[in-house]
Amino acid sequence: MASVPTSTFTQVPAPLLGNEGVPAAMTFNWGFEMPDGSRFSDDQWTLLRHAAELFLLSLRHDPPEGRMPLRKETIRGHFSHIRFLARWMAAENVRRFRDLDQDTVGRFVAMLRARPGRNGALLSLSTAEGHLGTIRTFHMQRDKLDDAPPTAPPRAASVGKRQWKPYGGHPYTPDEIAVPLISGAIELLGDPADQIIALRDRLADLYERLRPRHQGRMLHWHIRRAMLAEPCPCADRYPNPEWPLRRLAFMLDRLGDACFTVIAYLVGARASEILRLEEGCLERRATDEDGEEHVYLVGTITKTSLTEHGDLHRWLAPEPVQRAIHILERLSAPLRELSGEKNLWLQQLGRGRSPLPTMMPVARLRSPMVNVRLNERLAPFLALPDHQGGTWRLTTYQGRKTFSRFIGRRDRTGLTALQRHLGHVHRAMTDRAYVGTDFELAELIDEQAAEETRKALEDLLLAPHVAGKAGVMLSERSPFRGRTGSGDVDAYITEILAETDMRLGVCDWGYCLYRRETSACLGGEREPNPVLRTQSTCSSCANFAVTDRHRPVWEARLERNTALTQRDDLDAESRALAEARIQESLRILAQLDKGNADGVRD
DNA sequence: TCAAAGGCGATTTGAATAAC
DNA sequence: GTTATTCAAATCGCCTTTGA
Numbered sequence: 001m002a003s004v005p006t007s008t009f010t011q012v013p014a015p016l017l018g019n020e021g022v023p024a025a026m027t028f029n030w031g032f033e034m035p036d037g038s039r040f041s042d043d044q045w046t047l048l049r050h051a052a053e054l055f056l057l058s059l060r061h062d063p064p065e066g067r068m069p070l071r072k073e074t075i076r077g078h079f080s081h082i083r084f085l086a087r088w089m090a091a092e093n094v095r096r097f098r099d100l101d102q103d104t105v106g107r108f109v110a111m112l113r114a115r116p117g118r119n120g121a122l123l124s125l126s127t128a129e130g131h132l133g134t135i136r137t138f139h140m141q142r143d144k145l146d147d148a149p150p151t152a153p154p155r156a157a158s159v160g161k162r163q164w165k166p167y168g169g170h171p172y173t174p175d176e177i178a179v180p181l182i183s184g185a186i187e188l189l190g191d192p193a194d195q196i197i198a199l200r201d202r203l204a205d206l207y208e209r210l211r212p213r214h215q216g217r218m219l220h221w222h223i224r225r226a227m228l229a230e231p232c233p234c235a236d237r238y239p240n241p242e243w244p245l246r247r248l249a250f251m252l253d254r255l256g257d258a259c260f261t262v263i264a265y266l267v268g269a270r271a272s273e274i275l276r277l278e279e280g281c282l283e284r285r286a287t288d289e290d291g292e293e294h295v296y297l298v299g300t301i302t303k304t305s306l307t308e309h310g311d312l313h314r315w316l317a318p319e320p321v322q323r324a325i326h327i328l329e330r331l332s333a334p335l336r337e338l339s340g341e342k343n344l345w346l347q348q349l350g351r352g353r354s355p356l357p358t359m360m361p362v363a364r365l366r367s368p369m370v371n372v373r374l375n376e377r378l379a380p381f382l383a384l385p386d387h388q389g390g391t392w393r394l395t396t397y398q399g400r401k402t403f404s405r406f407i408g409r410r411d412r413t414g415l416t417a418l419q420r421h422l423g424h425v426h427r428a429m430t431d432r433a434y435v436g437t438d439f440e441l442a443e444l445i446d447e448q449a450a451e452e453t454r455k456a457l458e459d460l461l462l463a464p465h466v467a468g469k470a471g472v473m474l475s476e477r478s479p480f481r482g483r484t485g486s487g488d489v490d491a492y493i494t495e496i497l498a499e500t501d502m503r504l505g506v507c508d509w510g511y512c513l514y515r516r517e518t519s520a521c522l523g524g525e526r527e528p529n530p531v532l533r534t535q536s537t538c539s540s541c542a543n544f545a546v547t548d549r550h551r552p553v554w555e556a557r558l559e560r561n562t563a564l565t566q567r568d569d570l571d572a573e574s575r576a577l578a579e580a581r582i583q584e585s586l587r588i589l590a591q592l593d594k595g596n597a598d599g600v601r602d
Numbered sequence: 603t604c605a606a607a608g609g610c611g612a613t614t615t616g617a618a619t620a621a622c
Numbered sequence: 623g624t625t626a627t628t629c630a631a632a633t634c635g636c637c638t639t640t641g642a
Binding site for chain 3: 070071074077129133137155157220224243245246270271272354358367368371372395396397
């Protein structure tokens with residue numbers, strides 16, 4: 001294939017280039033195919049192409065009034081839209097951008113409306129607005145350019161809301177998936193990680209020793225034979241035992257995946273932020289208060305930054321994350337040395353890849369690839385369970401969402417395996433001396449906590465049957481008891497929350513309307529003590545509330561302990577404990593039933 | 603020779619900020 | 623306090639390329 005033409009800058013007026021010279025990142029593949037089979041780089045498109053090139057360059061060096069110079073990712077987005085537009089213009093025989101008058105743009109909009117989206121009949125509003133927005137921006141730059149659209153296109157929203165597909169939101173990873181995923185990743189980063197990296201070093205050693213004696217195919221044959229004799233951790237999870245080199249490359253990649261997972265789910269950074277991390281990004285600092293030392297992950301956030309290179313940010317790094325960074329530093333060491341870059345996610349472009357550096361160019365890992373790796377390789381590797389009969393699709397964004405949910409909610413009953421790490425981060429983040437700088441993440445966390453409280457309150461206020469001291473008290477005052485949901489409840493809850501700054505603790509077996517003075521679990525300033533917070537402690541606590549939603553937990557507890565007392569081999573102490581639990585469960589269930597019978601509780 | 607990495611184009615979503 | 627607008631990514635499927 002002919003070499004791909006890219007934008008050249010010889011025809012660009014010098015002042016447009018600014019003082020940084022030619023920006024390497026601003027080259028685009030203008031040789032894309034046109035509807036008639038020609039290439040946009042062919043002579044017949046020269047006028048259109050130059051106009052488009054100048055437009056894109058102007059966004060960087062002479063942006064529209066009042067705007068920052070656009071980032072290269074944004075300009076890349078405009079390039080995609082221009083390509084789309086140029087193809088459409090060619091098919092419609094529109095030869096210059098200045099011919100994009102109202103009628104022509106109207107036809108363009110009609111085409112967008114009729115166009116099917118990725119997974120449905122309609123395009124989303126933002127896709128359409130993306131296309132029109134590029135034309136609008138082009139139009140805004142018209143005074144600086146020879147050829148530009150003479151009129152601003154309409155807003156996609158003004159075309160009619162029902163013309164476009166509405167969108168939902170990104171999910172968090174459900175606990176059934178998240179817990180084995182994170183636990184599996186942490187486990188892999190333990191001893192197996194050390195062994196796998198040692199095996200890579202062993203391979204490097206083998207090459208060094210055998211290269212003087214053999215070359216070409218024979219060298220490879222000897223290397224392969226030697227590697228076949230080396231044990232590889234998790235070898236049974238790679239399908240082909242005859243390929244020890246590919247297997248090693250595979251394992252090294254899985255280590256990287258595990259590092260990404262641990263960082264994403266236990267830190268809450270965005271994928272782009274994680275992938276920008278560099279060697280030496282861990283920072284130790286003591287908090288002023290008590291001299292306790294926290295370790296932070298230091299990186300940059302560009303998404304919400306107004307500056308070109310992003311702002312410095314810190315995230316609290318629990319122990320597994322520190323370990324992940326150490327592993328990453330060792331994983332990326334050879335390529336960092338080869339390329340002179342400091343990034344921790346370097347990899348080589350080359351397809352069938354070698355576990356050792358080759359002659360191929362080095363590049364940073366990008367998030368689309370991370371998604372593929374998480375779903376198609378790490379998930380089967382860790383044998384993640386199905387979710388509701390199907391395979392759960394992981395995405396890089398779920399780490400952040402799941403993290404904020406983990407931290408924001410008080411119910412950690414499903415997360416026992418992660419409790420240690422999450423508890424540490426949670427404590428530190430709610431500490432006054434916390435120095436992290438991802439404010440938006442803190443808001444996301446608070447949102448999750450508030451949403452949980454709101455749901456619990458709604459349940460308590462509407463439930464016809466409530467047990468537990470605090471629950472009974474709240475329910476008796478509720479003007480909504482036994483009704484189905486209505487807008488009034490929402491307003492009432494909003495009022496309660498505004499007045500009391502109340503935070504409900506939620507767990508499998510009930511709710512906690514937390515007040516420190518009366519907490520049976522001896523909790524702290526703001527929330528229950530997770531260690532002493534058990535069913536027994538809660539059942540007698542003044543802060544406790546139960547609704548029918550929790551009935552199955554108490555019924556199961558009753559059943560379990562009843563079965564226990566019927567065994568002959570039970571010692572006296574255990575029997576007494578089981579009896580006590582039976583009584584507790586009976587009391588809670590009786591309270592719920594009583595409400596059932598006459599709607600009045602004591 | 604070929605499995606599989608990952609680049610690339612197209613589309614979708616998130617969130618800050620501006621406008622109402 | 624909402625809604626609209628804009629910038630900045632993230633996601634996803636197709637397709638080319640290549641080390642073993």
